[in-house]
Amino acid sequence: MDFLKIAQAAKVASLEIANTETNLRNKALLKIADELEACKDEIFEANKADLNASAKFVEWGEMPKSVFNRLKLDNNKMRDMIQGIRDVAQLPDPINHKLLVRELDKDLILYKISCPIGVLGIIFEARPDVIAQISALAIKSANAVILKGGKEAKNTNKKIYEVITKALAKVKKFPKNVIQQVYTREDVGKMLDCDKYINLVIPRGGNSLVKFIKENTKIPVLGHADGICHIFVDESADLEMAEKIIIDAKTQYPSACNSVETLLIHGNFPYKEKLLAALQLAEIKLNFKPDNWAFEYGDKILAFKYVDTIEEAIQHINTYGSGHTDCIITRDAANGEKFMNKVDSAGVYMNASTRFADGFRYGFGAEVGISTNKTHARGPVGLEGLTIYKYKLIGSGQIVADYVNGDRKFTHKDLKH
């Protein structure tokens, strides 16, 4: 099918779903969960076809084992995926909130109302469970989506999409074409060019995918390419706390974007040798003064150096960091404040593991992704990140000339809501 037609259909669908009731959208989510449950075996079978096709690439060393693992849907992932959709149904509706109600003048009331963004373009790699998750978030926030999955997962993606479509067709009054999928590399290019109909692109995948997308579209992109997170051990840091936090931030899930990549230690920290020994004992490889400070290891490797001052640490982070999440370990509250104020990152932590940077851990109920953007949404993004607002103004015949002439004056009184 022609991409332009798909995009136009998505635009129409976005206008329709924007005006659906919360109940209808939740009903659709529960229906999808039920249908996925009922069609589990078909999905596993499709997944098996993808796994079989990929096995040889792993053997030939052309597909990393980690990608193969992400591709694989097992019973646990299936259960989590289905439960995830049911959880999204339970979340509060993010749209139609009154963000402001202001009397501009008698009988001239301004409302700022949260509403969906419109059409989302989702580009993801190996993990087929992303379709279900993102479709659920889009439906909940009343957006339409066009999905493009990785070619390794083509059969699984097709099957899951088929099940979702079947489920939605059974939900009376649910608009058509809210969830659409495209399959080719060409479609990615067309999606990135389609700023007329697509309002936000969300890449879900590795560094190079995100970089490619950011470089090749004028549509706003929600996400992050790099996760170069830092921990700075201040001179007053508690040794035991530093050990615990650094080991957690580096080893608990080394390939996560919120894992620490660089350790900066204050030269006057009295236990530096003890700390480094403890990290090595935890099987962390220490890379002293590497050539490239902006490298994401995604492994149990930690770049490190000593700094003379907290200012040097802050400057290092603002120079080489990716604005994701950075932490100071200190017993000096003033230094903690200074660090958190001066480090220009989405997350600035004092005495806690960088691994907390996550929508679920922040209590957002769902996570769209983590953004290092400086506009729209920053840090872990919940459903709110898929919304914007519109202004409704309800008058009784008011005209601007009267206010320009001075015949009438604005009252500008905020009303309770």
Added chain:
Amino acid sequence: MDFLKIAQAAKVASLEIANTETNLRNKALLKIADELEACKDEIFEANKADLNASAKFVEWGEMPKSVFNRLKLDNNKMRDMIQGIRDVAQLPDPINHKLLVRELDKDLILYKISCPIGVLGIIFEARPDVIAQISALAIKSANAVILKGGKEAKNTNKKIYEVITKALAKVKKFPKNVIQQVYTREDVGKMLDCDKYINLVIPRGGNSLVKFIKENTKIPVLGHADGICHIFVDESADLEMAEKIIIDAKTQYPSACNSVETLLIHGNFPYKEKLLAALQLAEIKLNFKPDNWAFEYGDKILAFKYVDTIEEAIQHINTYGSGHTDCIITRDAANGEKFMNKVDSAGVYMNASTRFADGFRYGFGAEVGISTNKTHARGPVGLEGLTIYKYKLIGSGQIVADYVNGDRKFTHKDLKH
């Protein structure tokens, strides 16, 4: 000077101003206002040089008279410009607000804090008073800016910039390079390419300038190219109200972006001939079913047609509109709600002139511009649109492993703030 150096200096300045006190920023604003006042005559003189250089282009028909008028700084404009800066100083500080305070667990507190975006790139045309206005908004919101003005106003821009720089140099502790200016066409290209250091581009000028910028940068752009605003006269509309609103929306300031361009009249509206006659009497030229429905006249010309249903009106607006501001005139509240919910525009009005779409009229105290974007900021944008937020997490040694293992549980309790 090399643009890259300017951009890097702006980045450094942005990190410094982000951590200044409200008082220091307000002091800087008042100093700028005083200095402009003191240097009025020099500025008028510089402006005269620009006007003299431009006069011949007006004569030759190469510069519209309206551009020449915008270029001209008179006593009134100067007074408004200076007062505008003093007004911005009076506004509440938009940064360092606690947007959320949440206990994730005992002694693990998450703060969502409003903060500046970073470096703004401002590209503007003939109006030299924009420098002072945008510089004031940037300083207030603790952002750094790089300004590029129109070549017609080069002398005036240089002089105003010189006065601002002199004023800021007199404010003790105020960071350097917060406001910088560039002058060449080449610099515009470099600015639009500089997504490493510039976080947001704000064009202030005509349609074609904004379009050019949107087409040529990956940096988020705040603004709107077109203002194709509609008024739909429903069958139940009050004739007198319709006349009043349409005349205001079309004639009060025809070249404004929130002026109405298209009139849709319900075929069953009983007073349609009377309404059209009244509009013609008000010297509005009616353009029945033009070829191009997405044309911004910026003059006392109004495209119009009859529609059979409110749905047809809504569809017309969502097809040809620019998502700026659209209005229904009706006595039927249900139709009003339907229109406001289904029209996908930044402003959706019932029974009020589209000309109300303006930051000052909305009570924002200052206006950065009007956005038709679907992310970050939509509609009239106040100081808030120049801010984003960061998450501060203050812990006492917490690690993620404890929560993954189930040893600890999140409390996720919102705290008063």
